[in-house]
Amino acid sequence: MHTISIDQSLATFASVSDMDKTVRQFLYTHGHKLTDSATQLLKRLARYSCKVVGVSWPEAETLAPKLGISVRTFWRAVKQLESFGIISRITRRKKRGERSSNIYQIRPIEDLRELPQPSDDTLPVTLPLSCCDESETPDYTRADDQFLESETRFSKTLSSKESKEKDEVKRIPTHRTWNHVPKNVPEEFASPIMRDTADGKIAFKLWGKALLLDKLCGFAYEDTVSEIAIDTWKRTRHLFKERDFDRFCGLFYGALKRVTVEKYPGLNSVLYKR
Numbered sequence: 445m446h447t448i449s450i451d452q453s454l455a456t457f458a459s460v461s462d463m464d465k466t467v468r469q470f471l472y473t474h475g476h477k478l479t480d481s482a483t484q485l486l487k488r489l490a491r492y493s494c495k496v497v498g499v500s501w502p503e504a505e506t507l508a509p510k511l512g513i514s515v516r517t518f519w520r521a522v523k524q525l526e527s528f529g530i531i532s533r534i535t536r537r538k539k540r541g542e543r544s545s546n547i548y549q550i551r552p553i554e555d556l557r558e559l560p561q562p563s564d565d566t567l568p569v570t571l572p573l574s575c576c577d578e579s580e581t582p583d584y585t586r587a588d589d590q591f592l593e594s595e596t597r598f599s600k601t602l603s604s605k606e607s608k609e610k611d612e613v614k615r616i617p618t619h620r621t622w623n624h625v626p627k628n629v630p631e632e633f634a635s636p637i638m639r640d641t642a643d644g645k646i647a648f649k650l651w652g653k654a655l656l657l658d659k660l661c662g663f664a665y666e667d668t669v670s671e672i673a674i675d676t677w678k679r680t681r682h683l684f685k686e687r688d689f690d691r692f693c694g695l696f697y698g699a700l701k702r703v704t705v706e707k708y709p710g711l712n713s714v715l716y717k718r
């Protein structure tokens with residue numbers, strides 16, 4: 445994993461129309477084998493892959509809510525598309541070791557079925573893809589700068605959906621608990637917290653700390669950070685006090701880092717910079 449410049453040398457197609465045709469042929473050939481999440485993800489990646497044709501670099505935490513799925517489901521969709529060879533992934537890190545967004549390449553594939561020509565009164569078997577969404581694709585000449593800026597704003601900026609959830613938290617009196625857990629929190633992490641506290645808001649906020657850790661360490665899949673977060677809760681739950689929850693959040697984050705270093709000593713320099 446290393447720093448990679450995003451430029452035209454990474455392009456996988458000569459033109460957007462060539463990429464569009466490959467994606468449509470792939471969906472016509474293999475679409476019935478894909479989950480709906482994988483299909484929608486591939487279409488969205490194609491929309492973001494126009495400046496450097498076939499290449500995009502969205503953050504999972506940003507793109508998943510736009511697709512209406514959890515980050516966990518996002519990674520499942522990525523792995524399914526990788527298994528068919530239609531996309532490949534390049535993992536990047538910044539010079540200081542922090543994770544940068546993955547690079548996703550849509551790949552040419554052989555032995556795809558030709559799209560049948562529609563008659564005058566019928567629609568194509570697979571409808572053309574939407575126009576490329578240039579406004580949502582970062583300029584590759586400033587991609588690394590934008591990543592650093594997003595890191596400094598991580599605790600202050602949220603997607604529109606997350607912002608709405610945050611506003612809902614503010615409107616809920618502190619003495620009232622959530623009876624549910626937002627769907628972006630993994631069930632295996634939320635279950636023990638709900639069992640111990642019966643408050644979905646606590647699971648939601650503590651998972652935010654786990655995602656912050658994930659951004660620093662660059663774990664490949666959410667499964668890894670889930671395991672660390674669950675282990676951390678088991679070690680710290682006896683210290684939880686509802687009336688002092690903000691302080692507990694800080695304690696929980698510190699414990700997350702310690703558990704991470706126990707499992708992965710090489711991340712010590714990333715989490716505890718001198």
